[in-house]
Amino acid sequence: MLRSFGALCLSLLGLAALTQAGSSSGNSVLVVLQPSLKRDAFSLFFDGLEKKGYSLTFRAPKDDTPVIIEHDVPLFDHIILFAPDTKSFAKDISPQALVNVLNHKTNLLIALSPKQTPLSLLAAEFSLILPPPGMPLLSHFPPRDTAPTVIPITVPADNAVLTPGTPPVWFSGVPQALGANPLLVPLLRAPPESFAADTDKDAGAEAVVDAAEKGGEGLWAGSALGVVTGFQTRDSARVVWAGGVELFGDEFAKKEIEKGVKSGNTQFALDTAAWAFQENLVLRIDKTGHHLANETTPREHYTINDLIVYDIAISKYNAAEDAWAPYSGLTDLQLDFTMLDPHVRTALVPVAGAPGIYSATFRAPDRHGVFKFVVDYKRRGWTFLHSSTTVPVIPPRHDGYPRFLSAAWPYYAGAISTSVGFLLFSALWLAGDDRETKKTKKTE
């Protein structure tokens, strides 16, 4: 009790708003902590998570229990891998096993280090290119009394994942060059003046230049590098790769960024975990529907040229209330009406007065076939939304065509006049007088 009170005081800045929160995908977290790291060295981060309602289970990298997946069902919703120097892992934490875990929609938070480990090799599969082993990020800027590898980094203000106004954070570790993969979500980038190097004297300058030149290993430098980078798989499981585990530690969290101002590490670590653990920017499709413009119930099929209305209900997870709420804030949602290729692509706009409902009205193309309503919403950092509804579009039935065409008036007139003529002739012939018979009758 005393301890949690102390932690609360220390992290007042970050935690005041975040108590009573939770993840949209479950609260059980496995923390794989290498033996050289102590739980107490990360108490601010771990206590912060527990305060949010997560239950943490600790395990050493080589332990066999608790297992991550049992009978093909994951036992944990999220895994924190704080084992940046560990070279051998238990079988179910091997890189292949971790990819499998991701396929089960378990989220990962992975810390790396300049050392080469199975995890740093796995990073390459996530379009992160790490410098050669033993090359940490260093920066001579700004002049300061810490080692060049302990770098203060400004937190970007325009990142939806991070709390605006977070003070700069201390970082120490390895940078990542980012591939062009759109599944990557850069969270924190290296300062422009920083670079990765393995030298600790000015005489190492030649080695830096040589590495960058042709035939060398390349240069990891500048703000194009990431130091903390997220990755969201196609089915919206999330991984965060952090270049160093110290970022989450108490030492950096308590270290002053300037006199009297604590670093933003505590806030940043919890923001990062919040994104990784599906608290932030989480959307889901509640339902979809389609109908004719002047009807309300869906049709089994539509006719070409019909005016069709498609609507979709979207909710966003609100971590502060631990609940889903209708969300009308998407401005670039689109609907495709697809048969092999999209025939119609139109904007789904929020319906005024109906929270969370987006709607689009369009005319069915004059091509018949099996169409699909497709909503495929992919934006960096947000849960990917995908919905596909199959509906046939048919040509009009034999009696669905227009009647009384003006071009056919002569034909209608001809047919009707023949009928009337036949009727008139029949009536006259049947009801008429047979004069010849009458004459013979008269002569009799």
Add this chain to the structure above:
Amino acid sequence: MGPLSLLLLPLAAALAVNAGQLSIQSPRFTVLSSDGNQLRTEQISLSKKAKEPVTLGPTDSLKLTFQVKEEGGEGVQPHQTFLRFYDETTGEEGIQPVKVTASGKAKFDFNMARPPASLPPSGAAPLKVSLILGSFVHTPATVELFDLVVPPSLSAVHPDEQTFHPLPEIQHTFRPEQKVPPKAVSAVFTGIVLSPWLVLIGLWGYLQPRVPHLFSLSILPFTVSLGALEALLLWYWVELRLGQILLYGAGAAFVAAVTGKQALVSIGEHRTGRK
């Protein structure tokens, strides 16, 4: 870096006491055309930025020379001598390390025909070129050199990247409406089709058909059932389905057959004079 540098000013001041500030001396750039002609050569002013950006054509080359010095002292070889090309509009950045001799002299040149890999993809905005000097023993420095205009180039984009942004709207192109002749033309031809009735009405007075048996009980049902059959066909054309017309038609046809037989029998009796 602005606010951060401010935050760390006290630290910087503390460090500056025991190590000299790095700076550069006699920075100079030369722009050469592909045939070796000197297009522009200028001393770079460190205090105020050149008004005119340096422009490179697709085959021009740029040569940059300077010496790194400790402020008020000897030339030094810093740990980090990086040229930074930065496009403020796109955020694209390229870092190019420059080789510096032990005495601090540095020379860097490149040809736009074979631009270095570090040159970032650029648009219309000029690239800001700055020099980053970093050292373990000296106070680091960033020097703004000049703005550089290079031919625009495109960045490599992942094939899936466009699906992460709003895609262009697609409108379906519908077939044009069927062309219909003017209604007046249709009306004229309808008139021609109906014109025989005018002839019939005109000759009606001459023919003067007499219908004594029209309301006779043996004839009228058949005439009416014939009329019903015709009406049924008209109804079918307007709205009935095939199943319905077969059902109703069968009923009407049966009635017509029965009444027809009766009618024909009665006419036959008339004509043979049995009545």
